[in-house]
Amino acid sequence: ETTGCPYPHPPVMPQDGTPFQPSPEFAKWRTEAPATRLAAENGTIGWFITGYELARQVLQDTRFSMADRRTPLGPSPYEMGRPIDEEKGRALVEGNVLGLDPPQHTKVRRAAVGRFSVRAVRGQRQAIGEYIEGRLGDLLAAGPTADLFEDFALPVSVFAHCRVLGIPDPKVAEFTAIFATEDLKFGDMVHFAAEVLELKKDDLGDDTVSDLLRSELTGSERLGIATVLMGSGRDAVAYMIGTIMVSLLSDPAQLDLLRREPERIPTVAANRDATRFPDPDTFDVTREATGHLAFGNGIHACIGQQLARVVIGEAITQLLQRVPKLRLVEAQQQEPMAFAGDLPTYAPGTVRVAWDGD
Template identity: 30%
Template sequence: MTTPLELPLHMRRNGLDPVEELARARDREGVVRVETPFGLPAYLVCRHEDVRRVLSDPAKFSSALTPFPGAEQMTAEELAKMQAGQLIGFDPPEHTRLRRMLTPEFTVRRIRRLEPRITEIVQAALDDLEQAGQPADLVEHFALPVPSLVICELLGVPYSDRAEFQERSVRLLDTSLPMEQRIAAQRDDRAYMAGLAASAQADPGEDMLGMLVREHGDDLGTDELIGIAGLLLLAGHETTSNMLGLGTLALLRHPDQLAMIREDPARVEPAVEELLRWLSILNSLPPRTTTTEVEIAGHVIPAGSLVICSLSAANRDPAVIDDPEHLDITRESTGHVAFGHGVHHCLGAPLARMEMRIAFPALLKRFPGLALADPDEQVDFRALSLVYGVNRLRVTW
């Protein structure tokens, strides 16, 4: 069984970088045996081309067949409720049915309508950061509040509940916690989401949950609505908040690149893509299960095996990216897999991109003298979390 001190290879980091052992596994073997954070044996796929192949083929690499963490501690009825609406745990055509209901709300065109409101939210967070006084925690006052408020307004979740759902999110993603505590967090989260779903069904508003009830109420079960709401709330604030925190840290450690964005905000678009690639805050996506014997990078993987795709290794694969260990915000598009690939490509990618494109230039414009308040070695990384990031980041200006 993997212990917190023996993180799976794909979760190991050296600050902002994956460990060298992961790069060696990619460059030499391409596929290596590992354990999942929950102690199950798996095959780790490391190369960019192979990762895209796995993520593109749900017929051979199934999400639906992968064991649900903690399933052995649930009744069949509870397990079915926990899995309902969780897009990441389904294959087509069920995945397609659920995703089709949400896709219209996450198109680039639809997300652009949110730009004025996101700009207001960013400016309010910067005001709060400034009023906190120096040194201030960038995570507490900026990186976490911005995406949290955006996703709350989008879903119709009371922002006053943010401390509660953020605390649950930390427990859900912390691999060091015993499974019993993680399941308790899942149950608490589902109970909260059930209340929101009931409110939306009783009086559908103009938010996304209200839209789902009005337009798909006959096709979408209550348990599915609860599951979708929980997944979107978790993914909507956890990933982007950690990108804002880690991305700011990366830019502060590369002052030449930071200066480019501060002096020319138009550079932020390629900068966001490069930060997504270079940081890869999702070490991996949920495991897939092979439905047949497959061969990857010369390795035969039996049917019924767990397969994990290392996004951080794939995003720094020298076979497809020149000088991949170097952060370069002027780099041309790399085809990174930070948002996944294939049918499970991140639904909220347009929203996350917009939040970062607004937030980074605004932060650097407001605080041109932004600097770390603590030495590099004191940065508190979230090493045990399924979403990599920093717990806090004290800054001055």
Template identity: 35%
Template sequence: MSNANYRVEPVILSLDRAPAFPFDPAPSLTTLRAEQPIARLAAPEGAPGVWMITGYHLVRQILADPRFSSRYEIHYHPLAGGHLPPAPVGDLTGMDAPQHTRFRKLLAGKFTVRRMNLLTERVTEITRERLDVMERQGPPADLVEVFTQPVPALMICELLGVPYEDRDRFQSSTRALSDGGTAEAQYAAFAELGTYLRELALAKRAKPTDDLLSDLATGGDLTDEELGGVAAFLLGAGLDTTANMLALGTFALLRNPAQLAALRGDPGLAVGAVEELLRYLSVAATGMRGVLEDVELGGRQLKAGDTVIIAINAANRDPTRFPDPDVLDLRRPATGHLAFGHGVHQCLGQQLARIEMRVAFPALLIRFPALRLAVPAEELSLRTDPTQVYGVHSLPVTWDRG
């Protein structure tokens, strides 16, 4: 696209979603993608340039280009009105090479497709156990509380080697991170989990067990601080996104009964269905990169020190990449979506997340064939804070007793 097709004035952008279309990106992003898939945003005088990127091919290009940095401290955040603090120790999403390369090499061998596939049996057991709990309690139920949050939380417990006697406490704290409580309560829960994980990491050094955290404690060159930081990173990366994908994905299926029926009738469809739900929902909706040197992108000149905001949800709905992108079609070949990112920062735990969803969605729909919302859809409490993973705070559902 040539420069002649762009407006030159900065854009004032709203990220508010249309209430009637909770699964779609904000209308402003859809409009921007059609008119100028790279657009400069309005910013205070003296601030560095901030660019919104909504086109699929541009987002993919940025994610693969080392001239765009992941380091938080060089990102100018418009909502914060300044630069962000550096990433916490162990947070791979806020690092560049060579620090990122060092941490990723230590973790990559722990998240191979083969190793994750070996966890399928345990995912299946945990899913069945949670559905048993749901059935015993009877309708109605908050699906987030009883199912979509506990499944990935318990799998994180398995990975990190959280002792069985600590798992109720662990789940209680992780639930507080996503239940719509006050910011203070969420910060307190996160701090409690961080303290617990640091203590657990040190215990693994002294007495390793058969789990990922013990592997890292005994087989790498991580300091105590780094080990605890990596544990906290794995918790955040492996819990919130998957829990919200399961909840929001169920909501989307309940609102698309033909697609729900297709998946219930053919559980083998789950592999492709998960990819389409990842594309369609894109719960990790946005990301940021700092521009390290002057670069031409999509016909625009970006300067060193600028920040780009990448709209993953808009990119995954780009009609130049996915025909009829606003339609949920579980039989669509949705490979190539950017829900797990792209390039060197592509999500390490994506195979585990896929396994959890491939098991959980069909199991839920088959166990409860009359599953439905227990409240009108417009009454659901959505996670609308643009700094959070998108999803629902709760998902009240009901069903017919057998």
């Protein structure tokens, strides 16, 4: 008979990995069990899932709740910024799909998804492609070196995000200052969302904010989901453009393959469970990645995943086609780095590239 706590000393999140080479601790945990007890910085004890099948089941099982905090690794990195009143505080509860369960989650999400369908996103492809073409032209004209994240991936992601959401052109610079930064402030975010909703109410268009204003959501629900949509996904798109290019520019064979067969670009993805994805730690653009969980799964799957695929695919395609001599100079992601916030994700870091002779 055993006595006492069966998990006297749960491990903490390791900090010795990179986006390309995760900490070896994750692989060790995966060999021991599909889930590992984990201690957060604030003392909270939870489970860290490393097994593919268990992760998929948890994401699909509605008995698991999104309420409260998702992965409490420590204090929130978000400062308040501008003060918010009771109404705006309520909006961040009633309309925050990241922390809602059905039926409230179903109601709010349904009002927001229309512009993110496969068909709707295809309608945005030309405009997104034209913007990327212009941005790349400016980059090449200013060269022969650049930070691929700050000078290309970030503005591309901002353009696509603002276009689909319906951020008025005069507000794009303010949107960038508030949302395209690591120093996010909840108060500034929700005030900006409220201002955009007010501006758009008499000028409805074919965009997400207009759809929210046409919907049967309450004012608080509209404000909450608008704030979440403005603050979610754009950073991940910019991050993935930079990270994919670091991977490709560090692997000439894979880079050459994609240049010869650009139709493979939409499927560049990976997960790390070898029982689902053989040889998962090898970067392989030919891998069959159907079923990967990068965009989540179940009712909480990423609303903007179709848009992300279009933006990332178009950005990578044009980079490979128009800058054949692009090379990597330096990437902070290649060295171990701490996680960027209270979720186990990395900051993009500098992605310095050059293209002498192009």
